[in-house]
Amino acid sequence: MINDNKVIDTLEELEAFLLAVESGGFGLNNVAGVALATNNSDGRPFVAVLDDNHQLLLGRWVTQDVFDNGKELVRRGPNKIH
Template sequence: MINDNDVIETLDELETFLRLVENGGLGLENVAGVAGVAGVAGVALATNNSDGRPFVAVLDDNHQLLLGRYVSNDVYENGKDMVRYGTKKPH
């Protein structure tokens, strides 16, 4: 589910979102590869097939969308390493 009202506009907002996912702060279950892993394997940047809008996707063990948030074009272009490798700051 992607909520149109919750657009991630900055890299700081993306980092906060990823930390919540990494730490289980969103109450999501069966997030693929996130718990106890340095990177966030269950999170990906993608684009919506119908309108091309970029979003960050949280995926379950079966690679099904659990949660999505639209992101700005700047976050989509510059947040790829953060999504790919996880946040670097201590939790």
């Protein structure tokens, strides 16, 4: 669920969020994917962490710029640091 007013406003912040999800940093169970979406009631964009039933586990608001330019980052995943 989206339970705070934090907004991801750069692609770097989006990548850090994705890395945190991938590494288990939020303590979520049953994560199956991540997607960019818009809120049905007001059209506000957010990044959604979904389970295998496509239910929202965690969401974070994003700016329109991150929504428009972060689709490929979400699709291919964050760059891993080796």
